[in-house]
Structure formats: C-alpha cells, structure tokens
Amino acid sequence: MKRYFVTGSYGQIGMDLIPAMLERYGKENVVATGRKKINPTFKELDVIYHRLDVRDHYGLRNLLVEYDIDIILHNASVLSATGEKNPQLAHEINFEGFYNVLEATRELNLEQLFAPSSIAAFGPTTPLVNTPNDTIMQPTTIYGISKVYVELMGEYYNKKYGLNFRSLRYPGVLAPSEPGGGTTDFAIWAVFEAIKNKKYECFLSKDVRLPFMMMSDCLKSTFDLIEAPDDKLKHRSFNVTGMSFTPEELANAIKEYIPEFEMTYKPDFRDAIARSWPQSLDDSAAREEWDWNPEFPFDKMVIEMLDGVSEKLGISYK
Ligand SMILES: NC(=O)c1ccc[n+]([C@@H]2O[C@H](COP(=O)([O-])OP(=O)(O)OC[C@H]3O[C@@H](n4cnc5c(N)ncnc54)[C@H](O)[C@@H]3O)[C@@H](O)[C@H]2O)c1
Structure with missing residues (x-):
C-alpha cells in the first residue's frame, strides 16, 4: 500500500x-x-x-x-x-x-x-x-x-x-461546511443564510455564471x-466541472424549498474576479484520458446542500 x-x-x-x-x-x-x-x-x-x-x-x-x-x-x-x-x-x-x-x-x-x-x-x-x-x-x-x-x-x-x-x-466546490475565502463561497453562504435567516445579501451580481x-x-x-x-x-x-449556475438561479432553486427566501445583491470586488473566470468548462480531456464523469447535477445538489446545512445547524427548513 x-x-x-x-x-x-x-x-x-x-x-x-x-x-x-x-x-x-x-x-x-x-x-x-x-x-x-x-x-x-x-x-x-x-x-x-x-x-x-x-x-x-x-x-x-x-x-x-x-x-x-x-x-x-x-x-x-x-x-x-x-x-x-x-x-x-x-x-x-x-x-x-x-x-x-x-x-x-x-x-x-x-x-x-x-x-x-x-x-x-x-x-x-x-x-x-x-x-x-x-x-x-x-x-x-x-x-x-x-x-x-x-x-x-x-x-x-x-x-x-x-x-x-x-x-x-x-x-x-460545494459542501455543507464553511468555505475558505474564495469567490464562489456565496453559493454555500446562501444556503446557510436561507436556513438561518431566510435572506442573503450576495456579494456577486445576480447574473454572474460560474462553474x-x-x-x-x-x-x-x-x-x-x-x-x-x-x-x-x-x-x-x-x-473538471459538475454544473454551472448564477446566484439568481440558485436563489430560485432554494425558493422552491424555502418560499420566503430572499436573495439581494451588493456586488463587491469579488464580482470583477468572478466576471474574469469561466462560466462553464469543457472537461472532455479529463473524460477521454481518465474517464471523468461527474455524478451530481444542479437539482440534486440543491437538495443535498439544504439537507446537509440543515443537519449541521440543527435547524429544519421543511
Ligand atoms: N474550495 C474550492 O472551491 C476550491 C476551488 C478551486 C481550487 N481549490 C484549491 O483546492 C485546495 C484546497 O482548497 P480549500 O477549499 O480546502 O481551501 P481552504 O482555504 O479551506 O484550505 C486551505 C488550507 O491551507 C492552510 N494553509 C494556509 N497557509 C498554510 C501554510 N503556510 N502552511 C500550511 N497550511 C496552510 C489553511 O490553514 C487551510 O486549512 C487549494 O489549493 C485551493 O486553491 C479549492
């Protein structure tokens, strides 16, 4: 070994x-x-x-x-x-x-x-x-x-x-745990705040698409x-990639489970960083050379994140 x-x-x-x-x-x-x-x-x-x-x-x-x-x-x-x-x-x-x-x-x-x-x-x-x-x-x-x-x-x-x-x-990378100071962190904080406070002020604009x-x-x-x-x-x-979405698309998906949830937008310096990054990735080289195949699409991710954060916080969202 x-x-x-x-x-x-x-x-x-x-x-x-x-x-x-x-x-x-x-x-x-x-x-x-x-x-x-x-x-x-x-x-x-x-x-x-x-x-x-x-x-x-x-x-x-x-x-x-x-x-x-x-x-x-x-x-x-x-x-x-x-x-x-x-x-x-x-x-x-x-x-x-x-x-x-x-x-x-x-x-x-x-x-x-x-x-x-x-x-x-x-x-x-x-x-x-x-x-x-x-x-x-x-x-x-x-x-x-x-x-x-x-x-x-x-x-x-x-x-x-x-x-x-x-x-x-x-x-x-999305998980029901605290992220480390990156530009994509908004997606994790949005779920935490949706469960805790039913609202989240996003530091990116609503239409920035990221993988x-x-x-x-x-x-x-x-x-x-x-x-x-x-x-x-x-x-x-x-x-490598699994999905791409904008903050607004994430907010709409969370609302299907928590209808009162409100995402507002106050873009800061991270918005310019996000806009300089890919919106989606071609991962065909990984698929061809070592059989990469992601298992988690967007819809499954939203439920998994809501369930995971809810368990972590001990607060039910249902
Ligand atoms: N999480 C993501 O969304 C993401 C996306 C793209 C790439 N990555 C990459 O994946 C790797 C891990 O990311 P992560 O999300 O776990 O990051 P993180 O910030 O949560 O963790 C990085 C760790 O490095 C430690 N660290 C910082 N300085 C150190 C030092 N001098 N010596 C030893 N440790 C030190 C920090 O204490 C922290 O525990 C990084 O290379 C990151 O760039 C992460």
Missing part, C-alpha cells in the same frame, strides 16, 4: 478528503498536516496528524522521510478573495510553499505530486463559455497567477525530471486522477 501526505488538511476540501482517504487507503497510510492544532474531528478519527507550515521546507522534508511518503496531495493555499487582500502572503504560501513541495518531491524521488489548480487560472482574455482545457491563461488575481505557476512548474518538472505531477482545475461541483465529485475526480495510469495521460492539468 502506498503512503499519502496531505498539506492544508484543515481546509474546506481537506476536512472531507481526509476521512475519505482513511477509508480508501487505510489509517496507517495517510498523514494529514496543517498549520493549526489537531481538530476534534481528526482526533476522533485517530488521524496521523502533524503541524506543518508549508513554508518550512526542513519540517516538510523530515515528515516525508519519517513516514516514507509516496504521494503528496498539496492543498495548502491562500484562496482568491483572501489573496487579493494580502498578495504578499499569497505569494509566500502559494508560490514558495508550492516550490518547497515540488522540490521535496523531486529530491526525495517521490512517486507523485498532486496539487489542485482552479478556474482562477483563467482570466478575461480566455474564452469564458465552455472554456477549453488548452487555452489562453492570463489571470488577473495573485491567486490565479499562482495556479498558472503551479501548473507550468509541474509540467516543467515532469518534462525535465520525469516528476509525476498531476493537477485539477477545480471549479467552486461548480459537489464535494463528492471533487473527491471522486481527485481519486480518479491520482490513481489513473500514467501512460494514459496526455495532459498534466485538467478542467
């Missing part, structure tokens, strides 16, 4: 990824790391957990050697909205942190490095409808620039050193890609 190492495990994706990995690969083969103290969920699951700041390259190497790691899943990152508030911090964590992980993978001759990219790697000069896998990438946020760096450096190390780098351009996927599809795409045979891959970075 291979041994897996996850950075940024305490984040929105990590909190679902780690339990899924324990089940799939066995508790003894998964090492979770994060900047904070171990959380109660990980404690309960008896996860192997270490505090690690990805800027600390000695600490990183020591853990990789100590646990004889084969595959890294590098999730530690500053997200889009937080990055625009502090571009210097985003540079340190997203560029230097990734470089540490990439170099450690090369030096220690590890089997694979998986590092998520994002739809933020695209920008206003990209064709924004049904965005192809291979197209213009001129992002205008520090977060997006860092994701282009991740993709290009991963590709470069693959060609130069044979490093087995793989990446997914996740769209907004999304449910967390279960995000985890499925991650496992499918890291387990795909190398000789099948023509690309190193892939578009």
Whole structure:
C-alpha cells in the first residue's frame, strides 16, 4: 500500500478528503498536516496528524522521510478573495510553499505530486463559455497567477525530471461546511443564510455564471486522477466541472424549498474576479484520458446542500 501526505488538511476540501482517504487507503497510510492544532474531528478519527507550515521546507522534508511518503496531495493555499487582500502572503504560501513541495518531491524521488489548480487560472482574455482545457491563461488575481505557476512548474518538472505531477482545475466546490475565502463561497453562504435567516445579501451580481461541483465529485475526480495510469495521460492539468449556475438561479432553486427566501445583491470586488473566470468548462480531456464523469447535477445538489446545512445547524427548513 502506498503512503499519502496531505498539506492544508484543515481546509474546506481537506476536512472531507481526509476521512475519505482513511477509508480508501487505510489509517496507517495517510498523514494529514496543517498549520493549526489537531481538530476534534481528526482526533476522533485517530488521524496521523502533524503541524506543518508549508513554508518550512526542513519540517516538510523530515515528515516525508519519517513516514516514507509516496504521494503528496498539496492543498495548502491562500484562496482568491483572501489573496487579493494580502498578495504578499499569497505569494509566500502559494508560490514558495508550492516550490518547497515540488522540490521535496523531486529530491526525495517521490512517486507523485498532486496539487489542485482552479478556474482562477483563467482570466478575461480566455474564452469564458465552455472554456477549453488548452487555452489562453492570463489571470488577473495573485491567486490565479499562482495556479498558472503551479501548473507550468509541474509540467516543467515532469518534462525535465520525469516528476509525476498531476493537477485539477477545480471549479467552486460545494459542501455543507464553511468555505475558505474564495469567490464562489456565496453559493454555500446562501444556503446557510436561507436556513438561518431566510435572506442573503450576495456579494456577486445576480447574473454572474460560474462553474461548480459537489464535494463528492471533487473527491471522486481527485481519486480518479491520482490513481489513473500514467501512460494514459496526455495532459498534466485538467478542467473538471459538475454544473454551472448564477446566484439568481440558485436563489430560485432554494425558493422552491424555502418560499420566503430572499436573495439581494451588493456586488463587491469579488464580482470583477468572478466576471474574469469561466462560466462553464469543457472537461472532455479529463473524460477521454481518465474517464471523468461527474455524478451530481444542479437539482440534486440543491437538495443535498439544504439537507446537509440543515443537519449541521440543527435547524429544519421543511
Ligand atoms: N474550495 C474550492 O472551491 C476550491 C476551488 C478551486 C481550487 N481549490 C484549491 O483546492 C485546495 C484546497 O482548497 P480549500 O477549499 O480546502 O481551501 P481552504 O482555504 O479551506 O484550505 C486551505 C488550507 O491551507 C492552510 N494553509 C494556509 N497557509 C498554510 C501554510 N503556510 N502552511 C500550511 N497550511 C496552510 C489553511 O490553514 C487551510 O486549512 C487549494 O489549493 C485551493 O486553491 C479549492
């Protein structure tokens, strides 16, 4: 059995990824790391957990050697909205942190490095409808620039050193848990607020269309890609998507279950970020090279999110 190492495990994706990995690969083969103290969920699951700041390259190497790691899943990152508030911090964590992980993978001759990219790697000069896998990438946020760096450096190390780098351009990831400071977070907060207060003031305009996927599809795409045979891959970075919707379409779908729900709109700086991103993605390269096939359409997502948030808050919406 291979041994897996996850950075940024305490984040929105990590909190679902780690339990899924324990089940799939066995508790003894998964090492979770994060900047904070171990959380109660990980404690309960008896996860192997270490505090690690990805800027600390000695600490990183020591853990990789100590646990004889084969595959890294590098999730530690500053997200889009937080990055625009502090571009210097985003540079340190997203560029230097990734470089540490990439170099450690090369030096220690590890089997694979998986590092998520994002739809933020695209920008206003990209064709924004049904965005192809291979197209213009001129992002205008520090977060997006860092994701282009991740993709290009991963590709470069693959060609130069044979490093087995793989990446997914996740769209907004939807789960009934608190998101980490991204531009697609509105979709999650809208459901929380619909259940708590029956109203939500959205920080995007009502007509901005963005791509999304449910967390279960995000985890499925991650496992499918890291387990795909190398000789099948023509690309190193892939578009993946599950659905696309606007804030208004989401509000209308929530209203079918909570008729009193009202979404109002007060666009802030995140509206311009969202407008520079794809509205929908062409994920045919992922479908062709490693059989990607999402399972969650829009309607099923709305019910799943309402049920999940309702359970989390202990407030019924029915
Ligand atoms: N959630 C989404 O919608 C989404 C969409 C596209 C791409 N992604 C990518 O997926 C990955 C995981 O995203 P997420 O949603 O879980 O993000 P998140 O912000 O919820 O979690 C990121 C984690 O990284 C940690 N972190 C920050 N700086 C660190 C450092 N110096 N050292 C170690 N850890 C540090 C944070 O504490 C946090 O726990 C990121 O690469 C992100 O860019 C996420």
